[in-house]
Amino acid sequence: MQTGYRPYPQQQVPPPPPQQQQQQQRTPHSAGQRRGGIGPMMSSGPHHQVPLTQAQIAQQQQAAAIQVEMAKRRSRKPTDKNLPDNIDDCAVGDMAVRYRELRDFERRLDATMTRKRLDIVDSVNRSVKRWKTLRIWITNTAEDQVWQGNGLVDTFDFSSNLEPTYRIKIEGRLLDDDDDLDKDDDSEDNTGESDDADRMEEDTKPKAKSPKYRFSHFFKALSVDFPSNRKGIDQVVEWKKPERAGPSSSLPAAADFDELTFKRSGDENLNITINLYRHEEPERYAVSQELEDIVDMSEATRQEIVMGIWEYIKLMGLQEDEEKRNFRCDDLLRKAFGIETGSIPRLHEYITPHLKPLPPVKLPYTIRLDEDFHKDPQPTVYDVRVAVDDPLREKMSSFLSNAGYANMLKEAASLDDQLAIIIHAIHVSKAKHAFLTSLSEDPAIFVRDWLSSQKRDLDVIMGESMRGTGEDATGDEWRKGGKDSIWSTVNARESVTVMLSKQSVLPQR
Structure with missing residues (x-):
């Protein structure tokens, strides 16, 4: 089947090389013909923008004009909040003194805030x-023990399918005040055993205000070590706190608890050890003895250790004179770090x-499963020191995130604008007062001087004044003498002094 291409006269060209002939056989379609799929892609060069309409151009011009007008208004907006000089002479009462006192108090209040x-x-x-006390109670109950069975089963020696078990409960509460610890010291012996069986009931009574932190907040993991001869699959007890997906995410409800209970089988007393792994943010570490000799802390965070080393370097004067980022190592630092000179940015x-x-x-x-103990069970009580956030931190954070503070700043800025407008009006009134006072003292001289000043200003505006207006000393104010004349001013005296100090060169005759 012949293609429907339009015939064109072809020129005589030399045959292509064999490789190009094979490529042409594999691609029978012409290079400029479309084979379907997506269309031709646009070039990566610059594209012409769509021309704006007259309405869009007018809208842009109007927006630019509004911005220029707002800028002009802001430039004309009065900002000076200081009273004019000599306002006390024309003010009634002590208004100016009181205003200056208020301004000084405002500056001190702003600096303090x-x-x-x-x-x-x-x-x-x-x-x-802040360090507080976490009180931990450990108790256990016994179930289906031999001494808990009825007499009928024991008499006929019937075999029972019930397996003796015990249940251990670990409960922790954060004490509201450290005084509670002092009150309970008399009721506990050195081993941590409580002498009063009702002490736990008194401490676990519901209080009006629930504690902020729960038992699981202070630990990231818990494990129980059983005796080596009793270890087995059913004896493994371990809990790990799940990690948060993100900084703002919260832990599941199962990871937030005040007590942990587990059940195991057994009919003999056991000595176990409960291991609690601390969860602290930022994390605290155990410091080696070499580093403890420098920072004088056995447990600390990274930031505290770095700050302790930095204070030690400053105290001992080990910082380099030329390069302040480097320091020399004394015997303690050399023993800890094994270097002669170090860099402060590399302290981590x-x-x-x-x-x-x-x-x-x-x-x-000790897990007690005997009958004598459970006649009057007593919990084992431990007090663990834990670190909590400063209770004032939340209140201080509320000050920083208070929405009313921004509104207060806006209100204060609005009052400042109104005050600047009032002070501007006072300046205008003071100028009017000075004008009328001068006119009332000597109307003739004031009108003559005022007309001369207006004439000079008019010459400046019209471009007819001489260079350095008034240098020819033809104005009325230049012809006036006496203490109140222009010749007695500071500018005139400084000008004459500069003129006399200049070394003039006399022409030779």
């Missing part, structure tokens, strides 16, 4: 911690080998 606000920002950003690298995770909080506990 700014300083306090910066202090709040610094305190919130430093994340100050130097301290990393000396930081280790904090060891878990170990709480030994």
Whole structure:
């Protein structure tokens, strides 16, 4: 089948090379013909913009004119809030003195508020911690033990399918005040055992205000170590706090609790150890002995350690004189870092080998399954010191994020604008007062001087004045003598002094 192309006269051209002939056989379509699919792509060069209509051009011109007008209004807007000089002579009462006192008080108040606000920002950003007491109760109950069975089963020695088990409960509460610890010291012995069985009931009574932090907030993991001869699949007890998906995400409800309970099988008393792994933000580390000799802290965050080393360098004068970012190492620093000179920006690298995770909080506990103990069970109580955010931090953060502060600033700016307008009106009134006062003292001289000044201004406006208006000393004010004349002013005296100090060259005859 022949193609329907329009015949054109072809010129005699030499045959293409064999490789090009093969490519032409594989692509029978012409290069300029479209084979379907997407159309030809636009070039990457500059494209012509669509011309604007007359309405769009007029709208842009109107917007530009509005912006120019607003700029002119802002430039003409009065901003001076200071009273004119000598206003006390023409003001009634002590208005000017009171206004200056208020202005001085406003400046001191603004400086104080700014300083306090910066202090709040610094305190919130430093994340100050406060140590409080977390009280932990550990108890266990027994179920289906031998001594809990009835006498009928024991007499006939029937075998029972019930397996003896026990249930352990770990409960923690954050004490509201450290005074509670002092009140309970008399009721606990050195091993942590409470002598009063009702003490737990008194401490666990519901209070009017629920604690802010729950038991799971302070720990990221929990594990229980059983005796080596009793380890098995059913003895493994471990809990890990799930990680947050993002900074703003919250933990699931199952990860926020005040007590943890687990059940295991057994009929003998056991000595176990409960390991609590701390969860702190920012994370605290155990410091090596070499670094502890420098910063005098056994546990600290990275920021605290770096600041401690920096203070030690400044105290010992180890900073280089020319390059302040470098420091020399004394015996303690050389022992810790193993270098002669170090760089302050690399302190984080130097301290990393000396930081280790904090060891878990170990709480030994004896699982009691005998009948004598459960006649009068007593919980084992431990007090653990935990770090919490400063209670004032939330209140201080509310000051920074208070929406009323922005409204107050807008209101203060509006009042400042009104005050500037009033002060501008006072300046105008003061000028009017000075004009009328001068006119009333000597009308003839004032009118003559005023007319001379107006004539000079008119010459300047019309471009007919001489260079340096008044240099020819032809005005009326130049012909006047006495103390009130222009010759007794400071400008005149300085001009005469400069003229006399110049060395003039006399022409030779």
